[in-house]
Amino acid sequence: MDNSQNQVIESYKDFWKRFVDINGRSDRPDFWHPFWINFVITSLLGIVSAGFLSGLFALAIIIPTFTVMVRRLHDSNRTMLLAIVYHISGVIAGLFVAIFIVTFVFASNTGSGTLIGLALITGPIFMIIGVVIMLYTLYLLVAPGNREPNNYGSGGSTQIAPQPQVNVE
Template identity: 45%
Template sequence: MIIKSYIDFWKRIFDFTGRSTRSDFWVPFLTHIFIFLFFFYFGAIIDVPLGRYVVLITMVPSFTVTVRRLHDTNRTMLFAILFPISAVAAPIGGVVAFIGMFAWAGTGGTNTIAAVLIVSTLSLLLGVIIALYSLFLFILPGNKTSNKYGSGGSCVTSTTEI
């Protein structure tokens, strides 16, 4: 089942229709974390940024499997778009908020620093909330019956004959 999920990940690179089960989503996701870490550290040893190439190669199929996973729970691709944005916005907001606190204290509390501090804190909070909710959606079991995105995914049951 693990190999089948990973092969299906690459076969359906440009397939935004239909549905994918939790294993179809999580097997490639977790596999690519290990592949990325290996190439990132190996690239650091030989001074070549190999990790970015792994990310570029897996970007489109990862997005499509995310869309199909959301379809399995009868949701649109909105969180497939928001998830990577929140994964970038949250850390940047956190860093800017952290720096903004020191700038606020150092400048005596100007309005510009206050605005930057508020926007960066909101970016951090909104990014974390969207990322956590998206992960919650990826963990949810899919519909056992057909939905508006088709009849594949979690509603397919395997039967074994003796």
Template identity: 55%
Template sequence: MVSAGFLSGLFGLAVIIPSFTVMTRRLHDSNRTMVLAIVSHISGLIALAATVTFVVAILAAAGAGSTGMLGASLMAGAFGTVVAGVVTLYTLYVLVKPGDNTANNYASGGSCDIAPEVQTQ
């Protein structure tokens, strides 16, 4: 949000709640809890924290001439990025997968449930 600019930051704030609710609705259609939506939104913060750790460690290692801290920060950055990537790919897989045809814990039917037609007289 800081590097994107003011209008992009406002847009990001405006769409975070609708995107979260749509993702939660889709997860409920496939009989899953909203925990995956929370983890998916937090995974971006994990990658950001890993990147910040990496940059700070590089600056500290450059000032001190130490290579041990650089290797540790590289591992932390790679680990955070891999975790965020795996969570994103799994979330995408779950969201693309068809919903349940049967009733689930969150509604009377899944996303593929077809309502009966009402006959008018």
């Protein structure tokens, strides 16, 4: 096995070994390899089981995905607050879509133009806020981390290996 295959396997094993560890830093491969592997597994399980097994697997990876995201954000010296906001905004967006649909159906049946107008104004605003949070978080997850040690330790994604010093006498 070559080095890149070892990196993929080690990154995925590390994803599960550190599934509740929010301390330290994770480099880009430690985040993105589990991301695409979990995407493939979820897709295949969805095809095989009509979504049931993929839903169970998605529940199983919620915590490890959150913790590796926190460690990835630590690599750029960010706190876990953004990961919390990112995950909560996803839940809130889902609830808002459900409330929007119910409000729109209710308002359509009662003929209330005020409720329809309110739903049509607030819906896009919350959607834009959610998209901005998602894009900013995605940018931080893709961007290189700090080269030097930061508040969360050393060993970042762009760490330069120490060069041996040669004494010239």
